[in-house]
Amino acid sequence: MLARTFVALVAGAALSLAFEPVAIAYLMPLSLAALALTTRDLRARSGFVVGLVFGIGFYFPHIYWMSSSIGAVAWIALAGIEAIFHGLFGAAAAVLHRLRAWPFWLAGAWLTMEFTRSTWPFSGMPWGRLGFGVVDTPLAPTLAYVGVNGVSLIVATIGFIVARLVVSARGYERLYAAVGLVGLTSVAVVPSVVPWTLPTRAQTTVAAVQGDVPGAGNDILEDFRGVTQNHVDATVALARDVAEGLRPRPDFVVWPENSTAVDPFDDASTNAQIQTAVAAIGVPIMVGAIVDDGPDHILNQGIVWDPDTGPGERYTKRHPVPMGEYIPFRGVFEWAGLTESGQLARIGRDMRSGDRVTPLDVAGVAVADAICFDIAYDDGLAIQQENGAELLTVQTSNASFIFTDQIEQQFAMTRARAVESGKYVVVAATNGVSGVIAPDGSVVDRTQRLTQEVLVETVDLRTGLTPGVRVGGVLPLLSALSSAVGLLLGIRAYRGALTEPRNGSRTRRRTRRRDGRDGRDELHQAGSGAGDR
Incomplete structure (x- = not known):
């Protein structure tokens, strides 16, 4: 034995x-x-x-x-x-x-x-x-x-x-x-x-913004307003390059999860920062935001922010992380005094799960969104594809893991999802790794860690479902x-x-x-x- x-x-x-x-x-x-x-x-x-x-x-x-x-x-x-x-x-x-x-x-x-x-x-x-x-x-x-x-x-x-x-x-x-x-x-x-190859309906040009995280890079909350400003600056710089003919104009822009760590609907400063970026680039931005949901809960959302009509459709993270984004049986942990210090003390409010089943309409493109760990689960992406998604996006904040192997493990999962879905995947991360992945799993482009970079790529919009998604x-x-x-x-x-x-x-x-x-x-x-x- x-x-x-x-x-x-x-x-x-x-x-x-x-x-x-x-x-x-x-x-x-x-x-x-x-x-x-x-x-x-x-x-x-x-x-x-x-x-x-x-x-x-x-x-x-x-x-x-x-x-x-x-x-x-x-x-x-x-x-x-x-x-x-x-x-x-x-x-x-x-x-x-x-x-x-x-x-x-x-x-x-x-x-x-x-x-x-x-x-x-x-x-x-x-x-x-x-x-x-x-x-x-x-x-x-x-x-x-x-x-x-x-x-x-x-x-x-x-x-x-x-x-x-x-x-x-x-x-x-x-x-x-x-x-x-x-x-x-x-x-x-x-x-x-x-x-297996899905038919292509059209093409779209997408920009993935990696604004970077101030300081050491592994704490999004240390300077959360600086994180938002970094993404605004990168987007405004992209707009200048587009105006000068140095880069193609994207049809829409993807910001990562936690690109705003406060509610942009209640916080005037953050709202103004987003408006500045959207006005500069002149196309919708998928903003990753933490949104208030009452005194005890928050939502982790991808918000389609249009330059003309403002915030519109939203995707809410389906799978918040226990002990990372919410505390199961919170009362027990509070009774034991475990929420007064350490990691649990940072979770002041519990994150609710989302249940969206339809893709987001972003500049006329049906987008299946996933936020961070959502990419590892089958349900969210599958149901959005069944309802017509033509492109996959991943908004992720891996800053807490930026010095670990989690970064490459999650990126490999995302590549597997691209092959399984038969569709392009656009990944936007706060400070790495962002990328554009083809339906065969090959990496069209990707960023380095701890950098401010903007990827702009033209990708196919694929319709239908692969057998892998169906079965x-x-x-x-x-x-x-x-x-x-x-x-x-x-x-x-x-x-x-x-x-x-x-x-x-x-x-x-x-x-x-x-x-x-x-x-x-x-x-x-x-x-x-x-x-x-």
């Missing part, structure tokens, strides 16, 4: 290296193969321990950026919760191994676990989904066909078939596993030869149903192994031996291979 847990720890650490900043994507199936091997021939409770250790090896280094940006306590708590989900997978894997086609049952259970931890509790934590790690591999175009969830399922299946190949004792079993591995991999990379939300449900069926079959197979005579032996019921010792270990060993009969 000690050897299994050590291998699981190393395999989990290897999985963390599959993502940014190392990004060796081919470690994903190998690490999952190792996980499958370490959970084989175990009981559920032992499988839980092995899976938990795997989760610790994976998630603690994967989100280590939280330690320095938000706090060590938040990092340990969140990574620990995510590791528990991997422990539950390990317990399920121990049961599913008893079924003949266990690589496929395990893959369904993996997707079920991955999706569940990405949505629950408190919206979950989608970081570390396998589908986000393939953007620089031949598997990337498959995102447009089956979505992030589908690619996670494919990668997991490949890894578990590799494990099956390793443990196959008979020649024909190895042959079947090898054929299955080659066949699945071949089908999975077909989209790289035949990529991506259905796959987790199907996987959950299959996992439930698989667990029932696995439990039944184990019980059958305990009661069914085999090779002339007596019925293997759990009995108390005459010498007083429990015969459970012997019974387990006798029945551990029942699923392979």
